[in-house]
Amino acid sequence: MDLAELRKIRRELHQIPELGFQEFKTHEYLLHYIHSIANDHVEVKTWKTGILVKVSGTKSKQLIGFRTDIDGLPIFEETGYDFASKHPGNMHACGHDFHMTIALGALKSVIEHRITDDVLFIFQPAEEGPGGALPLMLSDVFLEWYPDCIFALHIAPEYPVGTVASKTGLLFANTSELFINFKGKGGHAAYPHLSKDMAVAAGAFISHVQGIIARNLNPLDSAVITIGKMTSGHVQNAIAETARLEGTIRTLNPVVMSQVKELLQRLAKGFEIMHDCHIKLDYGSSYYQVYNDEQFVQRFKHVTKKIGIHYAEAKEAMTGEDFGFMLKDIPGFMFWLGVNSSYGLHHAKLKPREEALEVGVNTVIHMLRELSMEGKIS
Numbered sequence: 171m172d173l174a175e176l177r178k179i180r181r182e183l184h185q186i187p188e189l190g191f192q193e194f195k196t197h198e199y200l201l202h203y204i205h206s207i208a209n210d211h212v213e214v215k216t217w218k219t220g221i222l223v224k225v226s227g228t229k230s231k232q233l234i235g236f237r238t239d240i241d242g243l244p245i246f247e248e249t250g251y252d253f254a255s256k257h258p259g260n261m262h263a264c265g266h267d268f269h270m271t272i273a274l275g276a277l278k279s280v281i282e283h284r285i286t287d288d289v290l291f292i293f294q295p296a297e298e299g300p301g302g303a304l305p306l307m308l309s310d311v312f313l314e315w316y317p318d319c320i321f322a323l324h325i326a327p328e329y330p331v332g333t334v335a336s337k338t339g340l341l342f343a344n345t346s347e348l349f350i351n352f353k354g355k356g357g358h359a360a361y362p363h364l365s366k367d368m369a370v371a372a373g374a375f376i377s378h379v380q381g382i383i384a385r386n387l388n389p390l391d392s393a394v395i396t397i398g399k400m401t402s403g404h405v406q407n408a409i410a411e412t413a414r415l416e417g418t419i420r421t422l423n424p425v426v427m428s429q430v431k432e433l434l435q436r437l438a439k440g441f442e443i444m445h446d447c448h449i450k451l452d453y454g455s456s457y458y459q460v461y462n463d464e465q466f467v468q469r470f471k472h473v474t475k476k477i478g479i480h481y482a483e484a485k486e487a488m489t490g491e492d493f494g495f496m497l498k499d500i501p502g503f504m505f506w507l508g509v510n511s512s513y514g515l516h517h518a519k520l521k522p523r524e525e526a527l528e529v530g531v532n533t534v535i536h537m538l539r540e541l542s543m544e545g546k547i548s
């Protein structure tokens with residue numbers, strides 16, 4: 171598939187970003203395209219808004235999986251693109267439009283030029299939340315087509331086009347969503363002594379949360395707590411009876427994640443006393459770390475050298491990915507694809523360079539061929 175076709179697909183997908191498990195138009199678009207290129211060697215199954223496509227190999231000994239995520243984020247786009255999101259308030263701000271396009275490009279190539287082994291293309295919903303990977307893995311469809319090995323990519327705004335990056339071992343963090351609800355006593359803005367102001371309590375809580383990392387955790391254990399959304403009150407001249415903080419926790423190992431949750435609970439208890447209120451903590455969905463298998467990363471490096479793509483050694487990142495659940499049970503790896511954008515992931519102005527689409531397709535196809543040629547990694 172040439173760049174013009176890849177660009178066309180990416181731009182069409184970019185206009186229809188949908189949130190986790192609501193990717194109905196995206197599902198329809200993908201399914202339509204997949205059926206338009208399918209032949210007798212292709213089988214298609216669906217799971218919720220996800221799609222699994224199996225292309226049979228010429229003399230298969232294994233099933234190689236390639237996974238892409240398909241959902242968007244609740245972010246108002248500010249790219250100024252003439253093909254910007256037609257779903258106001260939603261945006262492909264994490265590159266899943268790129269991931270899907272690359273998967274379709276690689277799928278088309280594998281259908282036209284079959285490889286030895288069977289290949290499973292997984293179009294997975296809800297990566298940004300609440301997480302599609304784990305329930306998909308438990309589904310009948312996945313259990314029937316359980317891959318022997320698997321890999322995936324993620325766009326990387328900080329790397330130039332033509333560079334890919336990965337590393338052995340830990341690549342992405344453990345994550346947990348965080349929702350904190352405050353309930354106090356509302357009242358007239360002029361009578362603070364008769365109320366329990368939850369805007370003040372929640373504001374103070376945000377500052378104290380950072381003290382957990384600075385003063386409670388071992389400085390050698392990395393962690394991040396980010397509160398990305400704060401809501402409270404109804405009107406400017408009334409004291410807010412409720413407040414809600416929404417955020418996420420990131421750690422480099424599961425033990426530190428439990429420690430952070432325990433410390434948050436303790437902080438909340440203290441705040442309940444201090445602000446005479448009730449605080450409820452919920453954790454939403456949690457993702458397991460992305461941990462790359464060394465043998466796959468070595469094979470990947472070999473492939474990049476063979477096809478003349480620059481390989482950079484990545485550092486661990488505090489980003490999360492529910493692909494970590496797949497890598498927990500299935501050998502494989504994940505890599506970053508350079509897309510050179512001055513605005514980063516989850517930014518309303520993210521503008522990945524479209525030339526990276528060709529690099530992505532080329533890299534995926536060659537990795538599939540490498541894994542198929544060399545046989546199973548035990």
Ligand SMILES: CC(=O)N[C@@H](CCC[C@H](N)C(=O)O)C(=O)O
Binds near residue numbers: 264345346419490515
């Ligand atoms: C690659 C990426 O950006 N992934 C997301 C995953 C979010 C999981 C969940 N909603 C959470 O916030 O914990 C990320 O924000 O890292």
